[in-house]
Amino acid sequence: MSLVRLVYASRSRLVEADRRVELARILETARRLNAERHVTGFLMATPGGFAQILEGEAGSIAETYGRIMVDPRHDNLRLLAQDAVAQRQFTGWAMAFAEHNETTQFIFGLYGVSPETDIFEQPLDVLLDLAGELANART
Numbered sequence: 763m764s765l766v767r768l769v770y771a772s773r774s775r776l777v778e779a780d781r782r783v784e785l786a787r788i789l790e791t792a793r794r795l796n797a798e799r800h801v802t803g804f805l806m807a808t809p810g811g812f813a814q815i816l817e818g819e820a821g822s823i824a825e826t827y828g829r830i831m832v833d834p835r836h837d838n839l840r841l842l843a844q845d846a847v848a849q850r851q852f853t854g855w856a857m858a859f860a861e862h863n864e865t866t867q868f869i870f871g872l873y874g875v876s877p878e879t880d881i882f883e884q885p886l887d888v889l890l891d892l893a894g895e896l897a898n899a900r901t
Protein backbone atom coordinates (compact mmCIF):
# COMPACT_ATOMS: atom_id res chain seq x y z
CA MET A 763 0.00 0.00 0.00
CA SER A 764 1.41 3.38 -0.93
CA LEU A 765 0.94 6.06 1.68
CA VAL A 766 0.53 9.63 0.46
CA ARG A 767 0.51 12.98 2.21
CA LEU A 768 -1.34 15.81 0.50
CA VAL A 769 -1.24 19.42 1.69
CA TYR A 770 -3.30 22.30 0.36
CA ALA A 771 -4.37 25.77 1.45
CA SER A 772 -7.54 27.57 0.41
CA ARG A 773 -9.51 30.73 0.87
CA SER A 774 -12.59 30.37 3.06
CA ARG A 775 -15.96 31.34 1.68
CA LEU A 776 -17.74 30.90 5.02
CA VAL A 777 -19.61 33.96 6.15
CA GLU A 778 -19.25 34.94 9.78
CA ALA A 779 -22.91 34.32 10.67
CA ASP A 780 -22.76 30.65 9.54
CA ARG A 781 -19.15 29.96 10.41
CA ARG A 782 -19.59 27.90 13.58
CA VAL A 783 -22.34 25.71 12.13
CA GLU A 784 -20.51 25.20 8.84
CA LEU A 785 -17.21 24.31 10.51
CA ALA A 786 -18.99 21.74 12.67
CA ARG A 787 -20.64 20.28 9.54
CA ILE A 788 -17.36 20.11 7.65
CA LEU A 789 -15.69 18.30 10.54
CA GLU A 790 -18.56 15.89 11.06
CA THR A 791 -18.53 14.89 7.38
CA ALA A 792 -14.75 14.80 7.16
CA ARG A 793 -14.39 12.56 10.22
CA ARG A 794 -17.12 10.16 9.13
CA LEU A 795 -15.85 9.74 5.56
CA ASN A 796 -12.17 9.73 6.52
CA ALA A 797 -12.71 7.02 9.13
CA GLU A 798 -14.31 4.82 6.43
CA ARG A 799 -11.35 5.37 4.12
CA HIS A 800 -8.54 5.28 6.70
CA VAL A 801 -7.71 8.90 5.91
CA THR A 802 -6.07 10.87 8.73
CA GLY A 803 -4.86 14.45 8.99
CA PHE A 804 -5.13 17.95 10.32
CA LEU A 805 -7.39 20.83 9.34
CA MET A 806 -6.42 24.38 10.34
CA ALA A 807 -8.91 27.21 10.02
CA THR A 808 -8.53 30.97 10.24
CA PRO A 809 -11.24 33.55 9.57
CA GLY A 810 -10.02 33.84 5.97
CA GLY A 811 -8.71 30.44 5.06
CA PHE A 812 -8.01 26.76 5.52
CA ALA A 813 -4.94 24.59 5.37
CA GLN A 814 -5.25 20.83 5.47
CA ILE A 815 -2.96 17.83 5.61
CA LEU A 816 -4.46 14.56 4.35
CA GLU A 817 -2.73 11.21 4.81
CA GLY A 818 -3.76 7.84 3.45
CA GLU A 819 -3.66 5.35 0.63
CA ALA A 820 -3.08 7.10 -2.72
CA GLY A 821 -6.50 6.25 -4.19
CA SER A 822 -8.37 7.38 -1.06
CA ILE A 823 -6.48 10.66 -0.96
CA ALA A 824 -7.14 11.39 -4.64
CA GLU A 825 -10.83 10.64 -4.21
CA THR A 826 -11.14 12.70 -1.02
CA TYR A 827 -9.28 15.68 -2.46
CA GLY A 828 -11.49 15.47 -5.55
CA ARG A 829 -14.54 16.05 -3.35
CA ILE A 830 -12.88 18.74 -1.23
CA MET A 831 -11.73 20.63 -4.35
CA VAL A 832 -15.24 21.22 -5.62
CA ASP A 833 -16.71 22.21 -2.23
CA PRO A 834 -18.15 25.74 -2.55
CA ARG A 835 -17.30 26.53 1.08
CA HIS A 836 -13.80 27.44 -0.06
CA ASP A 837 -11.97 28.40 -3.24
CA ASN A 838 -8.52 29.33 -4.60
CA LEU A 839 -7.16 25.92 -3.58
CA ARG A 840 -3.37 25.72 -3.81
CA LEU A 841 -2.03 22.18 -3.88
CA LEU A 842 1.27 22.45 -2.00
CA ALA A 843 2.39 18.82 -1.75
CA GLN A 844 1.35 15.34 -2.77
CA ASP A 845 4.17 13.05 -1.75
CA ALA A 846 4.78 9.44 -0.84
CA VAL A 847 5.58 9.21 2.87
CA ALA A 848 6.87 6.35 5.01
CA GLN A 849 4.45 6.90 7.89
CA ARG A 850 1.52 8.94 9.10
CA GLN A 851 2.01 11.96 11.33
CA PHE A 852 -1.61 12.08 12.56
CA THR A 853 -2.34 8.41 13.27
CA GLY A 854 -5.58 8.12 15.17
CA TRP A 855 -7.00 11.45 13.94
CA ALA A 856 -9.79 10.99 11.37
CA MET A 857 -9.29 14.77 11.13
CA ALA A 858 -7.69 16.82 13.87
CA PHE A 859 -8.80 20.43 13.92
CA ALA A 860 -7.37 23.73 15.16
CA GLU A 861 -8.88 27.13 14.75
CA HIS A 862 -7.33 30.56 15.08
CA ASN A 863 -8.84 31.82 18.34
CA GLU A 864 -7.79 33.39 21.64
CA THR A 865 -6.18 30.16 22.85
CA THR A 866 -4.25 29.35 19.69
CA GLN A 867 -3.44 32.82 18.33
CA PHE A 868 -0.05 32.76 20.04
CA ILE A 869 1.02 29.61 18.18
CA PHE A 870 -0.44 30.81 14.87
CA GLY A 871 1.34 34.12 15.45
CA LEU A 872 4.71 32.39 15.90
CA TYR A 873 4.29 31.10 12.34
CA GLY A 874 3.32 34.45 10.91
CA VAL A 875 -0.44 33.78 10.73
CA SER A 876 -2.42 36.81 11.88
CA PRO A 877 -5.68 38.51 10.92
CA GLU A 878 -3.63 40.41 8.33
CA THR A 879 -1.62 37.49 6.94
CA ASP A 880 -3.91 34.56 6.49
CA ILE A 881 -3.15 30.87 6.52
CA PHE A 882 -3.88 30.33 2.81
CA GLU A 883 -0.86 32.46 1.95
CA GLN A 884 1.62 30.37 3.91
CA PRO A 885 4.20 28.09 2.26
CA LEU A 886 4.36 24.34 2.78
CA ASP A 887 7.15 24.25 5.35
CA VAL A 888 5.41 26.81 7.55
CA LEU A 889 2.11 24.91 7.41
CA LEU A 890 3.75 21.60 8.31
CA ASP A 891 5.61 23.14 11.26
CA LEU A 892 2.48 24.96 12.43
CA ALA A 893 0.41 21.74 12.28
CA GLY A 894 3.06 19.90 14.28
CA GLU A 895 3.13 22.63 16.90
CA LEU A 896 -0.66 22.78 17.19
CA ALA A 897 -0.84 18.99 17.47
CA ASN A 898 1.74 19.03 20.28
CA ALA A 899 -0.13 21.78 22.08
CA ARG A 900 -3.30 19.72 22.27
CA THR A 901 -1.90 16.42 23.52
Ligand SMILES: Cc1cc2nc3c(=O)[nH]c(=O)nc-3n(C[C@H](O)[C@H](O)[C@H](O)COP(=O)(O)O)c2cc1C
Pocket residue numbers: 788791792793795796805812814816826829830831832833835836857
Ligand atom coordinates in the same frame (compact mmCIF):
# COMPACT_ATOMS: atom_id res chain seq x y z
C1 LIG B 1 -12.01 22.99 4.34
C2 LIG B 1 -12.70 21.70 4.08
C3 LIG B 1 -12.13 20.49 4.50
C4 LIG B 1 -12.77 19.27 4.24
N1 LIG B 1 -12.17 18.11 4.64
C5 LIG B 1 -12.71 16.92 4.29
C6 LIG B 1 -12.06 15.70 4.60
O1 LIG B 1 -10.99 15.66 5.23
N2 LIG B 1 -12.64 14.55 4.20
C7 LIG B 1 -13.85 14.52 3.52
O2 LIG B 1 -14.31 13.43 3.19
N3 LIG B 1 -14.49 15.66 3.26
C8 LIG B 1 -13.97 16.86 3.62
N4 LIG B 1 -14.62 18.03 3.33
C9 LIG B 1 -16.00 17.94 2.82
C10 LIG B 1 -16.03 17.65 1.34
O3 LIG B 1 -15.72 18.83 0.64
C11 LIG B 1 -17.44 17.14 0.93
O4 LIG B 1 -18.43 18.02 1.34
C12 LIG B 1 -17.71 15.80 1.55
O5 LIG B 1 -16.64 14.94 1.32
C13 LIG B 1 -19.01 15.17 1.03
O6 LIG B 1 -18.94 15.02 -0.34
P1 LIG B 1 -20.27 14.79 -1.19
O7 LIG B 1 -21.16 15.94 -0.86
O8 LIG B 1 -19.80 14.76 -2.62
O9 LIG B 1 -20.83 13.47 -0.71
C14 LIG B 1 -14.02 19.26 3.57
C15 LIG B 1 -14.58 20.47 3.15
C16 LIG B 1 -13.94 21.68 3.40
C17 LIG B 1 -14.58 22.96 2.94
